Amino acid sequence: MTTLTAHPGSLADPRTHAAGDAHAIWRWMRENAPVHWHEPGHLPGFWSLTRYDDVRAAYRDPQTFSSRSGVLLRPAELGRDPGGGLTLALTDPPRHKQLRAIVADWFTARSVRGLEDAMRTAVKAVLARALEQGECDVVHDIAGRLSIYVIGHLVGVPEEDHETLFRWTNEAFAAHISLAAHQDLMRYFIALMDRRMAEPGDDLVSALIGGTIDDRLLTEEEILLNCENLVGATENGRLALAGGILALLRYPEQWARLTAEPDLLPSAVEEILRWTSSATHSMRTATAPVEVRGHRIEPGDRVVLWVPSANRDETVFSAPDRFDVARKPNRHLAFGGGEHFCLGAVLARAEMRILFGEFLATVAKFELTGPVEPVASINVGGPETLPIRLTGK
Numbered sequence: 001m002t003t004l005t006a007h008p009g010s011l012a013d014p015r016t017h018a019a020g021d022a023h024a025i026w027r028w029m030r031e032n033a034p035v036h037w038h039e040p041g042h043l044p045g046f047w048s049l050t051r052y053d054d055v056r057a058a059y060r061d062p063q064t065f066s067s068r069s070g071v072l073l074r075p076a077e078l079g080r081d082p083g084g085g086l087t088l089a090l091t092d093p094p095r096h097k098q099l100r101a102i103v104a105d106w107f108t109a110r111s112v113r114g115l116e117d118a119m120r121t122a123v124k125a126v127l128a129r130a131l132e133q134g135e136c137d138v139v140h141d142i143a144g145r146l147s148i149y150v151i152g153h154l155v156g157v158p159e160e161d162h163e164t165l166f167r168w169t170n171e172a173f174a175a176h177i178s179l180a181a182h183q184d185l186m187r188y189f190i191a192l193m194d195r196r197m198a199e200p201g202d203d204l205v206s207a208l209i210g211g212t213i214d215d216r217l218l219t220e221e222e223i224l225l226n227c228e229n230l231v232g233a234t235e236n237g238r239l240a241l242a243g244g245i246l247a248l249l250r251y252p253e254q255w256a257r258l259t260a261e262p263d264l265l266p267s268a269v270e271e272i273l274r275w276t277s278s279a280t281h282s283m284r285t286a287t288a289p290v291e292v293r294g295h296r297i298e299p300g301d302r303v304v305l306w307v308p309s310a311n312r313d314e315t316v317f318s319a320p321d322r323f324d325v326a327r328k329p330n331r332h333l334a335f336g337g338g339e340h341f342c343l344g345a346v347l348a349r350a351e352m353r354i355l356f357g358e359f360l361a362t363v364a365k366f367e368l369t370g371p372v373e374p375v376a377s378i379n380v381g382g383p384e385t386l387p388i389r390l391t392g393k
Ligand code: HEM
Pocket: 067, 071, 088, 089, 090, 100, 151, 229, 230, 231, 233, 234, 236, 237, 238, 240, 273, 277, 278, 279, 282, 283, 307, 333, 334, 335, 336, 337, 339, 340, 341, 342, 343, 344, 345, 347, 348
């Protein structure tokens, strides 16, 4: 086992990530300790994988690296993740495939194309509001509102309740509690489920209600947990949208290039995804003994895949610490990989393309008006607040 003497900062500590110190640690680990054991502390012991190839291989081997016991590190005193074996993200094959098939239709390229007009209208509305006010917080007023409106629409939350859903999810994200722990929100989902049981609609809740696995309907608990999981997963989207605006603020020459060459928008979106890597880690639990770079991982061991580290691996990306909207190739792992590859990837990419496209079309100038507060978490990364002043064209 390797001791991390060169870099005392701990990856298990949210403050390391908030302070922006994690990349230096990961860089050191990729070079010196790509498979590293962290002794138990406030979190149980775990292995870290930091190289692109190792992270990608683990994502692609759900037989050895299981998601059933949870996909995020959590303190031992919290016990097992209640969604284990029940939600999409926390299920292994073959059950996972059946569960994914129930909701997959809403996330295909075709379905997302059908949503694009509504998304563009929502983006135009949030941007117009921000331009009118002259100042706004990108995370709250633009990225957060857009992400929740879109998923609210898909889940089947009526439009008049979107603002309430937005408020409750904000409260849960800010408190770093799961959406399931937010009582008003869960009560709302229970009532929504009851309504859709009586009168199904063309939405995700109705699909979950009618969905079967091995010819058995999902239980109410499974329906609720999966709803919560789908809404909660959008936190990544909001952080990537806001993180993208932040990157363009920090690298004005990249914004200038994008303004001059708007055809670069799709590659800029990929670079923002790589750069922000808003899902900081995915955890797996080994199901069998496995050797990775000479280290023996035992069944039951937790293995943490650090996504931002894989996305800065210098053996895969040239000048990985450079933000480059024209980067090609760019085979980042921001959406994970294998069976659990992000279900919302097409949706998230479309939201980003539309938001940044409208930004290019309508915003002449934007600048920071206050400090950028980072999210303090080992699960997700990005700005918690991003206050800006913006001027229209
Ligand atoms: C830029 C934004 C996003 C990023 C970076 C991101 C990242 C990820 C990653 C890394 C995973 C794999 C987790 C694992 O294997 O343990 C994942 C899975 C997932 N994501 Fe996203 N995500 C984003 C946006 C979204 C959105 C908008 C949704 C909409 C509902 C979504 C829904 C999901 C779901 C349901 C899964 C689980 C899929 C499965 O287990 O089969 N994501 N995401």
